[in-house]
Amino acid sequence: MRASQLLIPTLREVPADAEVVSHQLLVRAGFIRKAAAGVYNLLPLAFRVVKKIETIVREEMDRQGGQELVMPIIQPAELWQESGRWDVYGPELFRLKDRHGRDFCLGPTHEEIITDLVRNEVKSYRQLPLLLYQIQNKYRDERRPRFGLLRGREFIMKDLYSFDRDHEGLEISYQKMFTAYTRVFERCGLRFRPVEADSGAIGGRDTHEFIVFAAAGESTVVFCPHCDYAANVERASSPPGQVVTNEEPAPLREVATPGRRTVAEVTSFLGMDAKRLIKTLLFETEQGFVAALVRGDRDINEVKLQKELAVLRCELADLPAVARISGAAPGYAGPVGLPGVKIAADLEVMQMVNAVTGANKDDTHFLNVNPGRDFKPDLVADLRLVRAGDPCPVCARPLSGTQGIEVGQIFKLGDKYSKALGATFLDENGQPRPMIMGCYGIGITRTMAAAVEQNHDENGIVWPLAIAPFHVVVVPVSDRDEKQMTMANQVYELLAGAGVEVVLDDRPERPGVKFKDADLIGYPLRITVGNKAVQSGEVEVRRRATGETTFVPVDNIVAYVKKIIGEV
């Protein structure tokens, strides 16, 4: 390919509306252009990267026995109503009507469609297990699309669904996908880690996320440097620490805390540690208000709380509601004598002795509050958000924390959808049984962005070899120098003829421009043909990642390049 004929619109300046590095660089380097918020054109370079990632994904899915198909993007509402998600999915579902007024949606995921397909076509245990997948656009009307390709409203995703006879079969399918995903991201050249995760809206039980490490990531994970444990903080369990006090419970009493509302204000006013305070947070659920209690220095994990309460909705109550329920200004709510609300306490809270809480009275707190004596929780559970430094739930050593980008997730769905949609098969005894399902997604475009997020420097993108749009760019220093152009052409033809993905930068630009663009675009190898090369017969090969340069005779260039890109 000749650069003079390629659509690679590089920009010298950072686009004003791009915040994160991957977004900025992908726009600047001519890979993507925005069509609307969260909706992008993938230009030729980006499409090449996408195809490479897709190829890796296809190979690994197929290796595990996956069969590729294509399902509709436009999906009828009836299936979603049948699964119950038409109402549950919420505003993220792009909804539309046809000319007859019938409801449809743009598929954010395909459990309904595939379950419908399989229930109609698969009837016998002999046809199971089945692994079906597709790679196509997905649509989610995100409340806030941002970060370029990292959180778009239209994006490319691979989704695979497994159908098994039983949970043992599902376990095998799940492990296959775990292996496949690990191989996919390894082959993409990314630094990542599978972590235990929460199953969120899709439902189901066991699930892992594949997290690419990157500072801009929206996911916070903790992992143990000593054992294999790794989890999304939303999921990570947090065993209570050991009781450190042998204090005797003292009598409950009130203390005036005028104007002190926050944990910091109250504890500093009383001259004590936040660990002695019980923080009371009111949540509103479809089953009424709930007071959630954690130690003053902890945070509530709303995902855990929602799960433990077994509610669909769980939001922090607004301030007027807090005032109404506690009968005091916000900041003075406490579990003691709090009428009419359910109380959910974190495990750690139950170990506290002579704690401080709000007294449900303006400017007043209680001292010497003792859980069990002064109030009785309706629910005691692990409710707190894990932090780096907390003990590993497996080996008890301190956990490390990091940010990352979720590029894949695998779920065990069980019979959630097969039951809702009646996807059953006949077993050996002729008995109908629900298929046991799993679903497994990889964000293709997000993986591309994550790769940039993880692999760049101040000059531009540094593509991992496996997913680079091209392997090599050949840069003649002067397009007016006939000898250089001849030699550059020769090198280009040699490489192209040998199947190397190579671009000849034949644009009539000054060398600086071509070098800058080469760095920005992130070609793994740059071959420079200047006067030195013409005279010595050796061209300069420079590695984008390291800046390391080698002089290679033209006769050897194909072998040399092929060795680097690993195709020999």
Add this chain to the structure above:
RNA sequence: CGGGAUGUGGCGCAGCUUGGCCUAGCGCGCUUGCCUUGGGAGCAAGAGGACGGGGGUUCAAAUCCCCCCAUCCCGACCA
């Protein structure tokens, strides 16, 4: 959804406070020519926008007012 900000040629911006020297300016990019060629050169001549959209105020609006749209950021309450 709430809050904030922005919207001026392909990109980045200035002009708006104190309407009229703006039938709009600068840098980059683009076109043509000359010149230059190892890290985004230089000179010259050009093309390209009626200022997000609509409505108002005014003798006069990119500048003031109203509505709408779009984009970006922050937040969604840790009491």
